[in-house]
Amino acid sequence: MEIPYEVTARRDTGLYNAKIGVWLFLASEVMLFGGLFSAYVFLRVGTQPGFDNPWPMGINVQKIWPGFINTLVLIASSVFVVFAWVALKERKWQVFQRWMWGVILCAVIFMGFKAYEYSDKLLNHHDVKLVDNSILGGKILDRTHKIRFAAEEVTVDFSGGIPGFIGEIDEDAGDVEFTVVEGADEDDPKTVKLSQFKKWFSTQRREAMAEAVAEKMKRRKGTWEEGKDEPAVTKAKLTAKFNMHVDPHYIVQRNEETLNYRDRTTVKGKLIDDSIKLELHNINLQMIPMQQQDAVLAWKLIHESTGNDDIKKQVLETRDSRIEGIKKYYEDGVVPVKALRGPYVNYHNLHDSHGHDHGHDHSHGDAHAGDHGSEEAGGGHHGETIVTIPRDQARFVTNHGPRAGTYYAIYFTMTGLHGLHVIGGALVLAYFLFFGKRIYLKNPEHLANRVEVGGLFWHFVDLVWIFLFPIMYLM
Amino acid sequence: MASSQEELDRLKKSYVAVGAALFVFTVVTVFTAHWWHPFGPVMGWRDVVLGLIIATVKSSLVALIFMHLNHERGLVYKVLTFTFYFFLGLMALTLFALFDPIPEAFDAIQNALR
Amino acid sequence: MSAEATLHDATGHAHDGHDHHDPPFWKKYIFSTDHKVIGIQYGFTALVFMAVGFFLMMVMRWSIAYPDRPVPFLADLPWFQSWLDADGKVTGELYNMFGAMHGTIMIFLGVVPLAFGAFGNYVTPLQIGAPDMAFPRLNMASYWCFFLGGVLMFVSFFLPSGAAKAGWTNYSPLATTTDLGYANQFWTGQTQWLFAMALLITSSLLGAVNFIATIINLRAKGMTWMRLPFFVWAMLVTGFLLLLAFPPLEVAAIMQIMDRLVGTSFFVPTGLNVAGQPFDVAGGGSPLLYQHLFWFLGHPEVYVLILPAFAIVAEIIPCNTRRPLWGYKVMVYAAMVLGFLSFIVWAHHMYLTGMGTSVSTFFQTTTVLISVPSVILITSLLISLWGGSIRFNSAMLFATAFIPMFGIGGLTGLPLAFNNLVLHLHDTYYVIGHFHYVVAPGTIFALFAGIYHWFPKHTGRMMSEKLGQLHFWPSLIFMNGIFLPMFFQGMAGFHRRAFDGGAAYQQISSQLFMPGDSVFGGIFNFLFGRAAGQDILMIDLNLIMSASAWLLALAQIPFVINLFISVFNGKKVTSDNPWDATTLEWATPTPPPHGNFLTEPVTYRTAYEYSVPGADEDFLPQFVPDKETGAPEPAKVAAKH
Ligand code: HEM
């Protein structure tokens, strides 16, 4: 028997198999994105003002225009898909092809803007949360969010995985050669090149583990002779001179001479520089009650770097006028701390005058610290304000990637998954465009059905974006 | 569905119309997001509701016209109704749980951490 | 296989008639798109995985019973030794790893693939009279996703970090902060668990789409909804559960992957300290969100585990009592209600997470409500036994035992619906006992029953009855030997996930269970070689449970022997319908060829027409036309819809 209803619809259900299939699949997709939307709402509503990292409104931190154009692009592509389907229904292969090309083009444009948005967020925007929860936003210069360290001696632990420090060695250090000082057998190589390090480590690890197991067995069986049998070696000390930039995320303990990694590697040497250099764009005091905002650490750092009080003056003036405004709502004039916190005090666009990429939302910005980006001071890139932040004053350093907070996390996860759907859908449709002719010649209705099913998926992807755009960019 | 040429022509017209409507609605959403707050970029619940209503209208258009739901048979509706029910359950009940914590315990944790 | 090919062969032997275009071996048995081959693949893989899950459990049980003694046999194997401590004892970490993987493997790689993947795949298209699944290639993809997911789970044991250790629930932030000591977070067990789960979920989703589409669109002529065997209904509901409940878990897995690999903080709250250090993430996430997403799947999942079991038992009982299934329609509606309700009870797993009283009340209510359809199902099965002349073959033994075993599991679940009782019982062995009664002597027994029942269809040979009995009785005894004492321990306050079986909690574990001079005490002390008259403490029950667990392993040997021997040496069946059953799968040749039916099957009646008064035989198969009227009924049927 052949499988029935592959092209024609079954009479009582009115559907051919693939259509049922795709609607069921879409149902599960609804639950997939439904889960993500629930997570969005849960996280956003659950954010405790002043306690958790502030949930920024999209309109404050996103450029709207790429999202806007992408929305239009996807809508256009949706129209193209239905027209391609109609063309098949009319048995016009060439027209079908033309519309399909349009869809693929739209997908490419969409992903292009996506790539632009992602890279902009990842590379050009950073936040430094200081220990008192005031947040400086801007662009970190030259990987200065990493610890720069001159290493001389490394101790690795074979009971763990491949140590991570090898990924943090400066590129210009070349193929560093390590000299094994301690912890390897006589007949093992005395030096290891960086390029060989992983292999070397794995071999050593295997041997070390085997030795450790043998030792355990001997001890348990009582055949171990203390002093005679050599205990298993599970660590090795190596020396080499190289500079590295270390992600503090992986460090559990450190001082001027030592870095202790989470993976039990120890690197000894000398600290070169440990301060973060930030080209200042905005100050975010959402976690600080308003009446305390003039005493935050952020001001101190800004002072030290620029000596320019204009920003501070402007921001504080805005704050005072807002407090006045809020007071009106409290009859006795006493404003509770809770009311003084909240999503009001994000002073952004500190350097509008330069006009590049940060100034798209200034039409509605309420709290402009003004266009006094203080070119005269600082002496950094393009005359921006460069703030130098000692590491021990920074609680959390991040770019505007997914790490930056739950908003960014869900933004990247949802748009990323959506992007994968765009790619998947485009591949399916491209398949019909390039390889559909065969099916078309055999049975045009079959291809029309398949395009309809592929189109259903494509519309669904469009539909998800219709919701993503407002909740990520506008709200 | 859609076997005769007139029907197809009619469909084509509706597709263009829906496409245009979607464009317009997109502009409207962006506009409202900016226009609604003379007091700065403060999103009140009104903006959120408005934005979601517009998005719902847009997505209904897509689902009904582009995805041919208006022509579809009952079975698909049944499946989608189940799905909607479960999605609603997930969304509503998690929020329900979020908004009904044991308050003392919650405050105690926060204070301990602060 | 084209339709003509099968039709031509209709007179001769269908299954060896295709030689003119027989596909190559790898296409026929490995990358096959035939639902029966895929079903067998699922079944075989799942049985192997389950054996591994069982093995992990046996090691755990050693650690529980004898926390201060080295593991026998295994401690002398070098590769195993590397997991143990210097004395060859199970460490807490190893226990966590094995415990987490036992749960994961048993549920996601064992029972679901065996129940839904194997039996569902094999039997569903046959029972509705379809030539195959609606999307055979999707079906194959589903199997291979499952296979890859399983392999990934097993590979993770041999990573430097070992496999996942945060329980099968994988709660954050524990799961997020486990294995942090590895620079390459990608290749840690904890992360690979998530990727493997994503694959398994994908597999289930593909399967679910396929099942539902098949059942909706490929029913044979005359197979109206109310003529579907209950098995098919259960598969339909299960399919919907998988389809709609799994995606939120996929979301949770993706978000946890992000947390682990990218450093987001979806599930990491503000102010978290790990090992005395502030955890370097933005914070602001919610561990409760993870629990919600997990249990949104987790609860429907337990019905995914139990509905196929009901389905199998509901096929076997009427066939062997020679009586119609009692309350077929009620059972169908009960299964649907069960499916619906199962989506709104999940937070009964979260009573102790600081939920307020209104939410608790809501979930208590729905949880108590959902017990109603479950009780309807089990009661219908029980009543179906009434007044039958029961044929106690091995399949029927297991199916009958399923009823009281599930009954115990289900009834002990009721107290867990109430949050005031959960205050005491949460995370104790009582819970472990409760759900194991449901899944181990419950579902697993039903699955065994299914194997005994459908084995002749695929192989054309019967399984040995003697070995079947030898499999059943010890299994029944030892299953209860393991799980019954868990209730006592749990109520006494024994915490689950304790690698020393509670020894560290002196006050709890030293409670008296039975005085040493009682009969039970005498037997116990004798059996375990202890001084006569020694009192039996609560913690001593661990000895009984562990011994039962190992003996249970021995009890499976007859089954394995039976399975392999019978394939070659079992008694040959004399007809295509050896059990005299009524459903459509018995209308196919034995074994069913590719394309299943020689001619397009037609359904004439409901599924369980046994002992119909006035009929020639005690069963009227669905596929046999009415004698008296001669005219096939489907005309009437077609008018119906
Ligand atoms: C047939 C014999 C089985 C035995 C003797 C057994 C025994 C155990 C034991 C001793 C534990 C650990 C309890 C603890 O330390 O908290 C456990 C946990 C568990 N078992 Fe089983 N089990 C069996 C079958 C199954 C089956 C068939 C399933 C599922 C379908 C299953 C699912 C689980 C789950 C989910 C856990 C919890 C794991 C966790 O704590 O994360 N078990 N089992």
Ligand SMILES: [Cu+2]
């Ligand atoms: Cu539950």
